[in-house]
Amino acid sequence: EVQLVESGGGLVKPGGSLRVSCxxxxxxxxxxxxxxxxxxxxxxxxxxxxxxxxxDDGKADYAAPLKGRFTILRDDSKNTLYLQMNSLKTExxxxxxxxxxxxxxxxxxxxxxxxxGTLVTVSS
Amino acid sequence: xxxxxxxxxFSVSPGGxxxxxxxLTSASVSTSSYASWYQQTxxxxxxxxxxxxxxxxxxxxxxxxxxxxxNKAALTITGAQADDDADYYxxxxxxxxxxxxGGGTRLTVL
Numbered sequence: 065e066v067q068l069v070e071s072g073g074g075l076v077k078p079g080g081s082l083r084v085s086c087x088x089x090x091x092x093x094x095x096x097x098x099x100x101x102x103x104x105x106x107x108x109x110x111x112x113x114x115x116x117x118x119x120d121d122g123k124a125d126y127a128a129p130l131k132g133r134f135t136i137l138r139d140d141s142k143n144t145l146y147l148q149m150n151s152l153k154t155e156x157x158x159x160x161x162x163x164x165x166x167x168x169x170x171x172x173x174x175x176x177x178x179x180x181g182t183l184v185t186v187s188s
Numbered sequence: 189x190x191x192x193x194x195x196x197x198f199s200v201s202p203g204g205x206x207x208x209x210x211x212l213t214s215a216s217v218s219t220s221s222y223a224s225w226y227q228q229t230x231x232x233x234x235x236x237x238x239x240x241x242x243x244x245x246x247x248x249x250x251x252x253x254x255x256x257x258x259n260k261a262a263l264t265i266t267g268a269q270a271d272d273d274a275d276y277y278x279x280x281x282x283x284x285x286x287x288x289x290g291g292g293t294r295l296t297v298l
Contacts, residue, residue, distance in 0.1 A: 099287075101289075108275075108277060108289060108290070108291045108292040109226070109228075109234065109277050109279075109289040109292070110289060111279065111286065111287045111288060111289055113286075114286075114287070125285050125286050126286075127286060127288075128189070128286075161233060161234075165239075168222075168239070168240055169240075171222050171281065173222070173224070173239055173240070174287075175224055175236075175279055175287065176224075176236050176239060176245075177236075178233045178234055178235075178236075179233065180233050181233055
């Protein structure tokens with residue numbers, strides 16, 4: 065059974081930085097494409113970005129509005145995914161979900177399995 | 189900027205049928221959009237219902253089905269039940285390599 069457990073959320077001041085983590089189990093992590101999705105209070109889901117497996121070049125793609133402030137990283141030796149968030153704004157307050165999935169023919173579905181999320185609050 | 193559109197809200201009677209749609213402001217949705225659908229209830233993480241346009245996830249009741257209707261992806265619930273009362277989100281894959289979620293549909297079963 066695939067399990068994704070996020071951690072590291074909390075209260076941070078505007079302009080600050082935070083790194084949240086996602087510990088993965090039940091899958092071959094080094095082959096998995098991993099993603100982050102967030103949900104602001106009372107709002108919808110927002111795709112943040114996705115990182116490919118190292119064998120598929122290990123690069124990440126990001127939603128345009130977040131590119132430059134958010135960075136997705138992975139440590140295959142620890143089966144852990146990270147989201148580094150810099151220059152945080154109050155509108156970054158959200159539950160941050162880690163997701164992954166399976167290779168399905170010609171694409172990798174990185175939005176199939178979901179963790180329970182970690183809350184990040186940006187406030188002074 | 190590409191926007192994924194969903195009906196903000198919908199209402200269905202118990203036992204009724206409802207179709208939620210997922211479109212693009214500047215293009216047609218196709219099977220290459222690899223649409224997925226999610227159900228979310230308050231305080232819970234989203235649950236994957238449908239992936240790759242029309243494949244039901246394991247354990248999802250067969251009253252949920254996915255398809256392409258015209259130029260949109262669609263989620264049809266046939267024989268709605270009280271516990272289908274939830275928020276529903278679609279996500280589409282873009283040719284630029286990113287995914288974009290729709291704004292979600294609040295489905296009320298009453």
